[in-house]
Amino acid sequence: MTTTDTTPGGAVPAAGAAPVLEAVGIGKSYGSHEVLRDVSMTVSSGEVVCIIGPSGAGKSTFLRTLNRLEEPDAGEVWVGGEPMGFELRDGVLHELSERRLSAQRARTAMVFQHFNLFPHLTVLGNVLEGPVRVQRRSAKEARREAVEILERVGLGDKVDAYPGQLSGGQRQRVAIARAVAMKPLFLLFDEPTSALDPELVGEVLKVMGDLARDGMTMLVVTHEIQFAREVADRVVFMADGGIVEQGPVEQVLGAPREARTRQFLQRVLA
Amino acid sequence: MATARPTGTGAGDATRASSSRPPERPGRELLPQVRLKHWGRWVSAVVIVVLLVALVYGASQGDISYRDIPYYLVSPIILQGLVGTIVLAVVAQVSAVVIGVVIALMRISKNPVAQAFAAGYTWLFRGLPVLLQILLWYNLALIFPRLQLGVPFTDVVFVDVSTNDVMTTFVAAFLGLALNESAYMAEIVRAGLKSVDRGQIEAAQSIGQTPAQRMARIVLPQAMRIIIPPTGNDFINMLKGTAMASVIGYLELIKAANNIASFNLQVMETLIAAAIWYMVVVSVASVGQYHLERSFDRQDRRPGGPPNARALRRKVAADLGRAPLVRSTP
Numbered sequence: 001m002t003t004t005d006t007t008p009g010g011a012v013p014a015a016g017a018a019p020v021l022e023a024v025g026i027g028k029s030y031g032s033h034e035v036l037r038d039v040s041m042t043v044s045s046g047e048v049v050c051i052i053g054p055s056g057a058g059k060s061t062f063l064r065t066l067n068r069l070e071e072p073d074a075g076e077v078w079v080g081g082e083p084m085g086f087e088l089r090d091g092v093l094h095e096l097s098e099r100r101l102s103a104q105r106a107r108t109a110m111v112f113q114h115f116n117l118f119p120h121l122t123v124l125g126n127v128l129e130g131p132v133r134v135q136r137r138s139a140k141e142a143r144r145e146a147v148e149i150l151e152r153v154g155l156g157d158k159v160d161a162y163p164g165q166l167s168g169g170q171r172q173r174v175a176i177a178r179a180v181a182m183k184p185l186f187l188l189f190d191e192p193t194s195a196l197d198p199e200l201v202g203e204v205l206k207v208m209g210d211l212a213r214d215g216m217t218m219l220v221v222t223h224e225i226q227f228a229r230e231v232a233d234r235v236v237f238m239a240d241g242g243i244v245e246q247g248p249v250e251q252v253l254g255a256p257r258e259a260r261t262r263q264f265l266q267r268v269l270a
Numbered sequence: 271m272a273t274a275r276p277t278g279t280g281a282g283d284a285t286r287a288s289s290s291r292p293p294e295r296p297g298r299e300l301l302p303q304v305r306l307k308h309w310g311r312w313v314s315a316v317v318i319v320v321l322l323v324a325l326v327y328g329a330s331q332g333d334i335s336y337r338d339i340p341y342y343l344v345s346p347i348i349l350q351g352l353v354g355t356i357v358l359a360v361v362a363q364v365s366a367v368v369i370g371v372v373i374a375l376m377r378i379s380k381n382p383v384a385q386a387f388a389a390g391y392t393w394l395f396r397g398l399p400v401l402l403q404i405l406l407w408y409n410l411a412l413i414f415p416r417l418q419l420g421v422p423f424t425d426v427v428f429v430d431v432s433t434n435d436v437m438t439t440f441v442a443a444f445l446g447l448a449l450n451e452s453a454y455m456a457e458i459v460r461a462g463l464k465s466v467d468r469g470q471i472e473a474a475q476s477i478g479q480t481p482a483q484r485m486a487r488i489v490l491p492q493a494m495r496i497i498i499p500p501t502g503n504d505f506i507n508m509l510k511g512t513a514m515a516s517v518i519g520y521l522e523l524i525k526a527a528n529n530i531a532s533f534n535l536q537v538m539e540t541l542i543a544a545a546i547w548y549m550v551v552v553s554v555a556s557v558g559q560y561h562l563e564r565s566f567d568r569q570d571r572r573p574g575g576p577p578n579a580r581a582l583r584r585k586v587a588a589d590l591g592r593a594p595l596v597r598s599t600p
Binding site: 067069098099102103104105106107108109110112114116117118119120129130133134135178179182188 | 467469470472473474475476477478479480481483487488491492
């Protein structure tokens with residue numbers, strides 16, 4: 001039931017597109033509790049993948065192993081052709097220092113459930129922190145881009161506000177802008193709407209939909225089945241620390257093969 | 271009790287529901303109201319004032335020449351003592367902050383040896399009375415007549431000095447005060463660092479910040495809000511704690527007062543002069559602390575809080591129809 005073999009029809013990268021992200025055999029345990037068991041996934045450039053499943057399935061933990069916020073016990077993560085957290089020398093993976101790992105992380109970006117905006121920086125300061133302090137891009141150029149991105153997420157008039165002065169939906173849109181400003185290879189979304197009041201979910205999902213249409217590569221852990229249906233290229237269903245089923249949206253959400261998937265969908269769509 | 275609750279709540283709801291409708295205005299003038307007279311407050315105020323007057327009168331009857339105090343306030347030796355107090359307190363506090371940050375970082379590091387060292391350090395220097403620590407340092411020469419810096423078990427010696435030459439009253443007092451305070455600072459800094467939400471560090475990691483950047487840009491600025499108030503309190507304590515250095519003969523306010531009194535026996539007059547200086551210095555430090563706290567508190571993070579100063583400046587500038595007076599830097 002929890003085999004990780006990709007079902008036929010799923011994980012077929014678009015022709016010619018190199019995978020920007022490959023996770024191979026990821027395993028993770030907390031003590032005796034196995035959170036992830038041999039999870040593998042490939043994401044190509046421009047793909048939008050939604051990861052759904054019951055809570056405790058290991059979705060968030062898996063997502064967090066991809067930028068190594070969570071160190072996997074087993075398996076490899078390859079980001080843009082580089083092994084995350086390691087350096088390949090003579091066929092052996094040598095662990096990188098925290099400093100070098102940071103440089104690898106700068107090619108990725110993440111949006112968190114609880115936004116995690118920097119409260120002591122303005123909206124603009126939050127968005128500029130990565131491009132200017134980490135990527136050392138020219139302040140003027142980065143600033144122009146940051147304002148542009150903020151305008152795109154509908155917050156052009158909030159550049160000088162502090163996060164504490166914004167609503168939850170606005171904060172999450174700033175967090176998305178902060179992630180986009182990194183020009184990442186892909187964007188990781190960890191339940192981006194779970195902490196929002198119901199009436200604020202829509203504005204965040206709209207921004208995410210716009211990004212998807214602009215060709216951003218996205219991995220989204222979400223409970224918003226409707227969003228997955230409309231925006232995702234591929235849906236992955238996880239349960240009990242493994243991938244149960246994955247494939248095109250119509251298949252996984254429309255005609256799931258696995259009983260477990262059907263059961264879950266029935267419950268959340270009821 | 272438990273059964274009474276639901277009915278009680280229900281009744282309360284009903285009352286609130288009915289009272290939420292504005293009552294009809296009666297067809298008459300509203301009745302005059304008489305405010306409660308707070309007689310108790312008047313009585314206690316009078317008692318306090320009378321007691322204070324009695325106290326001042328009593329003090330004026332004492333066998334003391336108040337007119338000499340202003341003279342002592344600005345006498346060269348007292349001023350020298352004042353400088354001694356301030357210099358010792360500032361140098362000791364600044365050193366304690368630096369050492370405290372290092373110890374706090376060791377305490378939260380993943381290295382078990384560093385952790386244990388930091389815990390032991392705090393245990394030792396916080397556990398002993400400051401006066402005892404000052405005395406131990408001052409008398410170090412009794413067990414180590416010479417201080418040498420070199421490579422152990424070889425003849426290589428870089429520095430070789432007499433302990434008594436190094437361990438002046440200032441150095442001994444400085445070591446006693448700074449090391450004791452650094453143990454407290456370590457705990458304050460640790461509490462500040464721990465107060466920063468784990469999600470902040472993860473967000474900083476997610477945009478690729480190195481550990482040093484995370485500390486400097488994200489963690490410390492937020493921890494400062496927690497660190498500064500107790501540090502200000504500690505500095506005020508430090509100012510007063512320097513009085514203990516008088517025991518080994520370091521010239522600070524108490525020692526200066528005693529020096530004068532040993533000539534003319536005006537013990538109370540000189541001590542009161544010293545006391546006034548302590549009050550002045552502590553008051554200045556308190557004001558400084560207030561402004562320091564404000565500067566780290568300038569952005570109100572609560573929703574609906576006041577607009578920050580920079581945004582306000584922009585708005586004013588916009589209203590005046592010209593560019594902002596102060597450009598915000600990215």
